[in-house]
Amino acid sequence: MKISITTLRQVIRLLADPDLSMRSIGRTCRISPNTAKAVNAQLVNKQLSWADLQALDDGKLYQTLFGDKKPGDSRKPVPGVATEFGKNSTLRLFIGS
Numbered sequence: 001m002k003i004s005i006t007t008l009r010q011v012i013r014l015l016a017d018p019d020l021s022m023r024s025i026g027r028t029c030r031i032s033p034n035t036a037k038a039v040n041a042q043l044v045n046k047q048l049s050w051a052d053l054q055a056l057d058d059g060k061l062y063q064t065l066f067g068d069k070k071p072g073d074s075r076k077p078v079p080g081v082a083t084e085f086g087k088n089s090t091l092r093l094f095i096g097s
Contacts, residue, residue, distance in 0.1 A: 005058045
């Protein structure tokens with residue numbers, strides 16, 4: 001899940017309001033309702049209070065909710081041209097052979 005720390009804090013703040021739906025939180029934060037639901041599931045799973053979350057700095061907050069993953073980490077490595085086509089592949093693609 002790619003979500004900035006600022007957006008994460010905003011989602012957590014909005015989740016504290018019981019009158020808001022996941023859809024409205026998603027619209028407010030410009031994220032998918034499923035992302036808001038996933039953040040809510042992590043909060044419920046970890047049993048953290050609003051006061052606990054406010055005391056954490058950005059790095060600790062992200063680590064507490066999602067483990068060692070950093071914001072923007074991908075699940076799969078991005079394939080490079082060299083790994084798909086071998087050594088000197090850029091030159092071969094340029095030459096056309």
